[in-house]
Amino acid sequence: MIAIYTLWVREVKKYFRSKSRIIGSLGQPLLFLVALGFGLGPVFKAAGRGDYIQFLVPGIISMSILFLAIFSGISVIWDRQFGFLKETLVAPVPRWQIMIGRTLGGATVAILQGFVVFGISFLAGFRVVNFAGLPITFVFMAFIALIFTALGTAIASVLEDMHGFQLIMNFLVMPTFFLSGALFPLTNLPKILNAIVRVNPLSYGVDGIRATLDGASQFGLMADFWVLFGVTAILIAIGSYVFSKIQV
Amino acid sequence: MENIIEIKNLTKKFKEITAVDGISFNVKKGEIFAFLGPNGAGKTTTIKMLTTLATPTSGTILINGYDPTKQQNEARASFGIVFQDPSLDDDLTAYENLDMHGMLYKVKAKDRKERIEQLLRYVELWDRRKDLVKHFSGGMKRRLEIARGFLHHPKVLFLDEPTIGLDPQTRNHIWEYLKKMNTEEGTTVFLTTHYMEEADKVCNRIAVIDHGKIIAQGTSEELKASTNTNSLEDAFLALTGSEIREETVKNQAMSGRARAWRR
Numbered sequence: 001m002i003a004i005y006t007l008w009v010r011e012v013k014k015y016f017r018s019k020s021r022i023i024g025s026l027g028q029p030l031l032f033l034v035a036l037g038f039g040l041g042p043v044f045k046a047a048g049r050g051d052y053i054q055f056l057v058p059g060i061i062s063m064s065i066l067f068l069a070i071f072s073g074i075s076v077i078w079d080r081q082f083g084f085l086k087e088t089l090v091a092p093v094p095r096w097q098i099m100i101g102r103t104l105g106g107a108t109v110a111i112l113q114g115f116v117v118f119g120i121s122f123l124a125g126f127r128v129v130n131f132a133g134l135p136i137t138f139v140f141m142a143f144i145a146l147i148f149t150a151l152g153t154a155i156a157s158v159l160e161d162m163h164g165f166q167l168i169m170n171f172l173v174m175p176t177f178f179l180s181g182a183l184f185p186l187t188n189l190p191k192i193l194n195a196i197v198r199v200n201p202l203s204y205g206v207d208g209i210r211a212t213l214d215g216a217s218q219f220g221l222m223a224d225f226w227v228l229f230g231v232t233a234i235l236i237a238i239g240s241y242v243f244s245k246i247q248v
Numbered sequence: 249m250e251n252i253i254e255i256k257n258l259t260k261k262f263k264e265i266t267a268v269d270g271i272s273f274n275v276k277k278g279e280i281f282a283f284l285g286p287n288g289a290g291k292t293t294t295i296k297m298l299t300t301l302a303t304p305t306s307g308t309i310l311i312n313g314y315d316p317t318k319q320q321n322e323a324r325a326s327f328g329i330v331f332q333d334p335s336l337d338d339d340l341t342a343y344e345n346l347d348m349h350g351m352l353y354k355v356k357a358k359d360r361k362e363r364i365e366q367l368l369r370y371v372e373l374w375d376r377r378k379d380l381v382k383h384f385s386g387g388m389k390r391r392l393e394i395a396r397g398f399l400h401h402p403k404v405l406f407l408d409e410p411t412i413g414l415d416p417q418t419r420n421h422i423w424e425y426l427k428k429m430n431t432e433e434g435t436t437v438f439l440t441t442h443y444m445e446e447a448d449k450v451c452n453r454i455a456v457i458d459h460g461k462i463i464a465q466g467t468s469e470e471l472k473a474s475t476n477t478n479s480l481e482d483a484f485l486a487l488t489g490s491e492i493r494e495e496t497v498k499n500q501a502m503s504g505r506a507r508a509w510r511r
């Protein structure tokens with residue numbers, strides 16, 4: 001278990017050391033919060049949907065976690081290129097422990113980033129409706145962080161270099177974010193879009209966070225919980241497997 | 249003397265290329281063993297198979313009595329390795345890099361502290377222990393990696409071209425460290441290098457690999473005598489020819505690129 005702890009500490013330490021990374025990865029969520037939140041707010045209100053900032057913030061928190069989690073997972077490629085990966089691959093511990101340590105570390109960092117965005121959202125006028133729900137909110141944040149760090153790790157384990165990076169951004173990360181209900185309500189959607197949203201695990205994370213902070217759930221909290229629990233377990237299992245098969 | 253490494257009919261094939269072609273040799277406990285060969289001859293691939301980073305296509309390996317394909321963790325605990333390319337975490341300090349290594353190898357906290365201080369003083373990096381590794385020169389990184397390789401008291405230390413790209417001062421120091429650790433702690437040293445003169449001075453026994461096959465092995469004197477030459481370099485050229493080799497294996501193309509990162 002000390003291997004898991006060691007790799008976890010490494011990820012967290014590196015996060016706190018890299019101020020530019022902390023600030024840099026805040027840029028995009030804040031831009032979305034300000035541009036969409038205030039830009040589309042009047043339209044949302046006119047449509048009789050209430051306060052858009054209240055609706056949007058859970059989506060933006062999820063987005064910041066999604067991005068950082070994927071990047072933390074993908075850092076396996078950097079470690080491969082800069083050589084450090086080999087040092088961990090020859091260590092006398094099972095490789096799945098290395099993977100779990102990295103994933104927990106990356107997820108921790110992503111959750112911390114989520115907290116920062118959460119904190120800033122209060123400045124934009126966000127209000128928590130139900131404080132008793134907060135601990136459950138954190139559980140959903142953790143699920144999103146774990147799922148996408150594990151996914152990033154799994155993808156990075158089979159890629160050799162950063163050439164596939166643009167592909168991952170445009171065909172995985174962006175669609176996951178935009179087609180998740182982070183930005184728009186999931187009622188009366190076209191059939192195809194509705195189907196895509198329902199197979200996207202992030203939708204359940206956003207829904208869970210929104211339900212616990214603002215009180216309105218689309219799928220039901222139990223459904224959110226069990227879907228995320230299942231996907232987390234599957235992706236960590238797949239990630240551990242492909243990571244343990246890496247040959248350098 | 250007892251064998252610490254035993255290799256029998258070891259083969260590694262990548263699609264069409266046979267990188268290592270049925271090699272067999274032994275390394276004795278406590279010796280400094282040089283594994284020489286032109287670029288692309290199969291040295292790095294062999295080291296990868298010995299250190300659990302690649303699976304052999306066929307053949308058997310025993311390291312300290314363990315089979316690295318089956319008893320991976322026992323085999324891994326038996327060796328230390330200094331890779332051809334740097335493998336430190338640049339965003340951590342020198343001390344943190346060693347500390348993390350010690351934790352992964354389950355060295356107890358108190359022993360770890362003492363051992364890290366001993367080794368950092370030894371490679372003359374103790375004063376720089378709190379500096380981030382990204383501010384280190386190539387030679388400093390190499391010395392740190394050697395300290396790291398010895399940290400968990402391995403039975404064998406593998407070094408893949410440990411002195412490549414370094415100035416003569418640093419190279420001499422590195423050979424001194426290796427010789428001293430070899431005599432004081434009895435660590436077997438298995439290394440590859442292109443500096444024949446250095447191999448000649450330091451190593452007890454030598455194996456020469458070319459086109460994936462072992463073409464000669466013995467002491468430096470034996471190799472010189474069998475090829476009727478006066479220096480190890482001439483013996484090496486007599487054995488492997490003087491043509492330039494193309495590096496064919498894809499991993500080596502990658503390591504070349506990674507080397508450009510090293511300062």
